[in-house]
Amino acid sequence: MATTPDEWLKRLTLKLDTRQPRIALMRKYSTGDAPMPEMGKNTRASWVAFQKRARTDMGGLLCSSLSGRMVPNGVRVGETANNPAADALRRVWRDNRLPVVFADAIWNALSTSYGYLVTGVRTGDPVITSEQPEQMISAPDPVQPWRAQAALKAWRDDEVGRDYALLWLPGTRQLYTRSSKTSNGSIRESATGSDWEPLGELEEYAGPIPVFELANKNGMSEFEPHIDVIDRINLGKLQRLVVTAMQAYKQRAMKGGLPDKDEEGNDIDWAKLFEPAPGALWDLPEGIDVWESQSTDIRPLLDGEKTDLRDFAAVTQSPIDVFIPDGQNQSATGAANVHKGEIMKAKDRIARMTAPMEGALLSALRILGLDDGSTVQVLWEPPEHVSLSEKSAAAAQAKTAGKSQRWIDQHIWGMSPDEIAEEETARAAEQLSAAVLIGAGSGNA
Structure with missing residues (x-):
């Protein structure tokens, strides 16, 4: 078990x-840069460019x-909405643009399995960042995974050619540095190494470690268990694109045996004479027929792709219209x-990501x-009601229910x-205005 800063580092x-x-692999799958299907070591650049068209950012x-x-939209402290702590956190919410910061941390957790929030200090004010x-x-x-026993941030400053690592331990933090290059001049590609040196003295701070981890379920990204399905979809799309592209280059042949030389004994370039072009007419010798390869029906490939997309929607518990837009044409109940x-x-x-967000606040x-x-509580928009129509219908039903x-x-x-x-x-102002207008009307009567 690590105990000293150097051991934790x-x-x-x-x-x-x-x-x-x-x-890095999860980043690729969540940013439309999934590994290309049918990739070989000696693949030509033209084929790589064609392969890229077969990927969809599922x-x-x-x-x-x-x-x-998953939209956080406010914070409450204690039992009442108005108190000094709640007012202070609303300013923190505004000044740190926390809807964006929290959304970035949530995205990192969903797409890579982990997101991080760090609460620091700048000119005496709290600063919350997504890392x-x-x-x-x-x-x-x-016992409480959203709390950290130790934490580390490692980054590189290309302008000065230095690597930095900031290590948090309970009550203390230490900044380390080293050159971005090894002794032989090559760029470092990892954070490990024995050449880290402390930069400055060990700092002390009050309270628990201000680093909070948003961990997704099972420590996996949302699509990680279903990468094989994404690969299958991309492979099917590549195969369809290949078949479609081949239709533009139909194979043609002459049946019947064309002579190699003309009447004067000169070689005949039939490929040049029968060069296809818009409006071209060919005068073929008697007994010569033209054969042309038949078109391939790609509808089965399209249907197969939709089946794969439905499978992906099913295993990820996602609405089908996210992946197939025409899938939204269904009944309201459906x-x-x-x-x-x-x-x-x-x-x-x-439920999993609320605790670390509340810890940062x-x-x-x-x-x-x-x-x-007092208890700090992050408030969320109801996940059941996203669109305006959903909210309006639910509000009307709730009003009827009392x-x-x-x-x-x-x-x-x-x-x-x-x-x-x-x-x-x-609402109070509207009711007052309505009451004034009604009273004025009654007096005139």
């Missing part, structure tokens, strides 16, 4: 390097659809059933000196506490 840099190939579509149902899993690693607490799997999945991922409260033990307008604003419309307060003020 060695352990965490090795852990960071070990998982780099897998993180991993990215899957993560985009799911993250669209890339390519540069960040932590040793999670076995559409609702299709989204059930994704909604349940979104609720599970929200709690660290910000500690920096501001406002942590009084739910209060405030409950509807929070749990269906997904409003933040500030938005709810603003909306209530606007």
Whole structure:
């Protein structure tokens, strides 16, 4: 078990390097750069360019659809919406653009399996950032995985040619540095090594380690268990493109035996004489027939591709219309059933990622000196209701069932506490204006 900063540095840099190939592969699958099908060592550049057209960003579509149902929209501290700590965190939310920061961390977790949030200090104010899993690693607490026993961020500054590593331990942090090149002048390709040197003194800070890991279910990206299906889809698309491209170059042949020489004994270049061109007419000798290869029906290939996409939608619990746009032409009941799997999945991922997000906000409260033990709660838009039509229908049903307008604003419309307060003020003003107009009308009567 590591105990000293140098021991933790060695352990965490090795852990960071070990998982780099897998993180890099997940990045490729979630950014439309999946490995190309039918790739060989001596593949020509022209064939590589053709292969690239056979890839579709299925991993990215899957993560985009799911993250669209995971939208944090506010924060609450304690039992009341208005208190000094809640007001301070709303400023932190605004100043740090946390909807974007949290969305980036969620995307990293969904697409690579890990996202990271770090709470730091700049000019006395808390700063919350989303860090890339390519540069960040932590040793999670076995009991509470969103808390870290130790954490490390390693990065390179190309301008000065130096590598840096910032190591967090409980109550202390240490910055290390080294040259970006080895002793023989080659660029380093890993974070491990024994040549890291401390830069400056060991710093002390108050509170737990301010690094929080958002880990996806089973420590895997959303599409990682189904990479074989993505590869099958891309291979099928490549085969269809090859068949389609061949249709533009139909094979033709002359049947009947053409003479090699003309009447004067000169060689005849039949390929030049019968060169295909728009409007070309050929005067063939009697008994000569033209053979042309038949077109291949690509509809079975298209149907097979749709079947693979449906399989991918099924195993990932995603709506089919995410991958096949014409799949949205179905009944309202059918559409609702299709989204059930994704909604349940979104609720599970929200439950897993809320704690580290709340931990980052709690660290910000500690920096501001406002942590009084009250519970910090991140608020989310309801994953069941994403579109305006879904929210409107659900709000009408909830109103009929007797739910209060405030409950509807929070749990269906997904409003933040500030938005709810603003909306209530606007409603009160409208009611007052209506009452004034009604009173004026009655007086005139």
